[in-house]
Amino acid sequence: SRETSVTDDVAEQVEIQVKYEGYIQKSKLQVEKMKRMEDKKIPENIDYDAISGLATEALEKLKKIEPLSIAQASRISGVNPADISILLVYIEQGKIAKVSK
Structure with missing residues (x-):
């Protein structure tokens, strides 16, 4: 059914976010570091x-x-x-x- 499909999609999105949160955080920190280095x-x-x-x-x-x-x-x-x-x-x-x- 459509509800099951939406629920599966949401579950998949949550799983992806949880799996990759560390990588995303690390990338954000690298971007911030580069911005500071650009100013230095x-x-x-x-x-x-x-x-x-x-x-x-x-x-x-x-x-x-x-x-x-x-x-x-x-x-x-x-x-x-x-x-x-x-x-x-x-x-x-x-x-x-x-x-x-």
Whole structure:
């Protein structure tokens, strides 16, 4: 009957939502993180050579491409998440140093 069909459809939707809720939540968090990274600007005068720990390939590409934001840097092939973390720490340390002067 039509009622059984609707009930089955609703049950299937609920099952899908329950099954994939973790994935959906994770995706939402990644989107929020990317938005924050898009807002996190890289200083124009940054000296990539002064950042210890960057992979050689990442260093070369960052110097060549000169991304304006962390999100742009994270989309460069050859720049891995560890390089992004190092870059973020370096930028934050620079801001702290400026504040304490």
